[in-house]
Amino acid sequence: MNRGYLLPLCLATITLSSGCSMMAPRYTASIDNVQKIKDADTQPVKVGTFESTPGKGNANPISIRGSSLASPYDSSYAKYIAEALRQDLELAGRLAPDAKIEISGALQKNDVNIPAVGSGTGDLEARFIVKRAGEMKYDQVKTIHDVWESSFVGAVAIPRAQARYPVIVQKLLAELYADPAFIEALK
């Protein structure tokens, strides 16, 4: 191939694989999580407000190899957590806008890293609060550190990290649903 064509082709490939503004995939519930809520026989619940606590490690947007990853829910990752809870509860048949029990909270850590060498990692930390008719029933922080196989090549590593975000949220919520005190607070 002529060198004159090769250079722009290489540049185009590198440019297309980095420096983009991307959107995290919309949340998709884990059916295992949904079934866990369903089997727990809890009361109807509504989802209140989730705030974002400013701080190091609570990225918005998330930066992955020079590309930015924004939340599809009003560019807010705190709203992403609220939406995830809402979807899980709705699929489990437990979501009711007029319920006496309300789940709210705050996103405290939110980051994804894909170094040039080594695994991709995702870190989420959120505070979950359950109130029944205004009375505090549960207040705990849940954390997840997720690890997956990554790649030196940005065109492989970036889409893999993008596709991973909802899975990290599912894992965070799995931690919450596995907490007997949380399930008890919803009964």
Add this chain to the structure above:
Amino acid sequence: MQSLRLGFMMAVVIMAAGCAHQMTIRADIAGLALPAGATPIPKNVGLHISPDNRAKEVTTPGGGGDKVSYRPYADMETGLYKVFGNTFQNVDLLSTLSDVNSIAKHSLTLIAIPEITTTSSSNGVFTWMATDFTVQLSCKFTDVAGREVATVSSTGTGHAEFSDLKSDFSVAGERASRDALEKFQAAVLQSEALRK
């Protein structure tokens, strides 16, 4: 120096070319509801996806000679659960077909076993993302003894332009799975065999 730079860029392109790029075909299930006037089937259904199918990753063509890989069953599981929640009295996950305790606990009378096949292609030369997707969904319904009651199928298609794919690499696949789920929901509601 220029040769070194060119060599480095070629190495990056070679490493990226022919790779399978991760994407998903998870449908956005917001608004996927029972149509007005439709009546759910008064039966409890168990959705069964085998662990092998759940973990199955497929690789199909993307653009520029590259490939895309995704997990069709894991990606469509939530959409299927939502459709069954809309169209039946109740839906529960059935981890194994021989799980008699779950069958009894949830009063299941039907078991749904989906089969998903996909194709993809791209009109892009310089980008790896698939611009066109097809999702074929076929679901066998049996009674709890394993006797076939009905098979319901649908085919969904999804297309995306480069402008859509810039921010969401998976959008063509997501549109195809949403289309397949909407058509599948309509077909389930129309099935007389499932209402008997």
